[in-house]
Amino acid sequence: MMKGLKIAAAALLLGVAGMAAAHAEEIKVGFSPEAYPPFYTQDASGKWGGWEVEITNAICEEAKLDCVLTPIPWDGLIPALKTKKIDAIMNSMSITEERKKEIDFSDKYYNTPTAVIGAKDQKFDATPEGLKGKVLGVQVSTVHAAYAKKHFSDAAEIKEYQTQDEANQDLAAGRIDATQADSIALDEFLKSDTGKACCDLKGYVAPDEEVLGPGVGAGVRKGDTALQEKINAAIKGIRASGKYAEISKKYFDFDIYGGDSQAN
Secondary structure, three states, rough: EEEEEOOOOOOOOOOOOOOEOOOOEEEEEEOOOOOOOOOOOEOOOOOOEEEEHHHHHHHHHOEEEEEEEEOHHHHHHHHHOOOOOOOEEHHHHHHHOHOOOOOEEEEEEOOOOEEEEEEEEOOOOOOOOOOOEEEEEEEEEOHHHHHHHOOOOOEEEEEEEEHHHHHHHHHHHOOEEEEEEHHHHHHHHHHOOHHHHHHHEEEOOOOHHHHHHOEEEEEOOOHHOOOOOHHHHHHHHHHHHOOHHHOOOOOOOOOOOOOOOOOO
């Protein structure tokens, strides 16, 4: 077997490699098979790459785990973990108190701010006052959906999407006024031809750690302390060895490990 990541389905090939490990523990790592650049990207041949794919691979290698990257729709990830269809989730999932009622988390492995973007021809900011009368798109079952409902629902109409890409495309088409998501993912959209033409950054939302959480971690089943501890040790290991920084420098010109509030 190969240490690192393998795609469970033949149609979803992952271009990562590792040396053979005769007794490596095999675990299934769940992810939502949708483009979420720069964290998850898929090339024309179907191979998955991106910062989070590389970091997950590095964590698995450090922990001496044989990880099988297993595609599961986003809103099915936690149910799949609880029913043992997968053993861990590494898919930009924020550590929140609500989710911790159902699953456990590793230590964080990144943390970035939450942003709102909108149409260039509209001037507003990422506040209830700024979003008053707007239609705000968010991805279903994310911290952004929870945050928008808590902070913006009295001012804006909240529209939910199965994927962030669907929200981005509706924003570009003028069907919504704004969308809220992780700032890094939205920045990637703003760099695209579509994003450049339609939209700009409206600002960052006010902190709310109860909803947004302290960062992104690997989800594990309740009580699976052995796997949780292996992943925690591996996160510390790749940061100490410089592997984390080596991978991150290929994608970012800042320290993605820090930040206020973030992700999904």
